[in-house]
Amino acid sequence: MDSNKIIKFVIVLAVVFLAAPFFMRFIPKPVTFDRAKLAFETAGLSVSQNTMAASPGERAVAEADLTVNGVNVNIYQFDNEGKIATAMEYQKKDPGAAIVEQMHLAQNLGAAVHKEVPSRAVRRGMFMMVATGEDARMVERIATVFEGM
Numbered sequence: 001m002d003s004n005k006i007i008k009f010v011i012v013l014a015v016v017f018l019a020a021p022f023f024m025r026f027i028p029k030p031v032t033f034d035r036a037k038l039a040f041e042t043a044g045l046s047v048s049q050n051t052m053a054a055s056p057g058e059r060a061v062a063e064a065d066l067t068v069n070g071v072n073v074n075i076y077q078f079d080n081e082g083k084i085a086t087a088m089e090y091q092k093k094d095p096g097a098a099i100v101e102q103m104h105l106a107q108n109l110g111a112a113v114h115k116e117v118p119s120r121a122v123r124r125g126m127f128m129m130v131a132t133g134e135d136a137r138m139v140e141r142i143a144t145v146f147e148g149m
Contacts (some may be wrong), residue, residue, distance in 0.1 A: 031127045031149065033064040035140040036075055039149035045069050045142065058128070068142055075146075076100030076124045087128055091121035122146050 004097065033052070033083075040047050049067040056063035060083070067073070078084040085142035102113060118136035120143040122129045131142045 026100075031125050033062070033077075035149060036064070036127075036129070036146060037066065037144055040066070040068050040073075040142070043141075043145045045145065058090075059083045060087070060128075068131075070100060071131050071135065071138050071142055073142060074130045075127045078128065083127075084123060084126060084128055088121060088123055090127075091119070091128075091130060105116050124144075124149070 008065045011027055037047055037050055041119065045068050047068050049065065051065050053063035053065055056076065057074075057080075058076050061079045062077040064075045065072070066075070076084075078087070101116075117132055117134065118139045119130065119132040120139050122131075124146060129143070129146045131139045131146075133139050
């Protein structure tokens with residue numbers, strides 16, 4: 001065997017071995033319930049409740065219910081792409097309801113005024129976070145923290 005090839009192979013192997021830790025920092029870490037809670041706390045948000053739901057909703061495998069700065073946060077873990085896509089679609093506003101609300105059709109017919117509670121759904125991998133609360137800016141901040149973890 002040629003000693004030149006062996007030296008080149010050893011050099012390439014050494015470079016890969018030394019560069020691996022540097023490149024591993026760029027690979028995103030997987031989402032977990034504990035990492036989500038830690039991300040909220042690291043961002044300066046207070047997590048007052050953190051419970052795992054006995055029977056998860058939205059056809060999820062697991063669900064964590066948190067209260068972050070007074071905002072209700074539900075984090076769902078899915079095991080199927082179809083289920084999480086369906087759950088994300090359910091979080092979107094219905095176009096018909098938006099038209100009725102925008103034109104005040106229900107109020108013109110005598111219905112009570114509907115008060116919209118700010119809500120935001122964010123997907124990250126096989127996890128979906130739904131934040132619902134009275135403060136729209138806090139809901140948006142929580143969604144931003146979850147997206148960036």
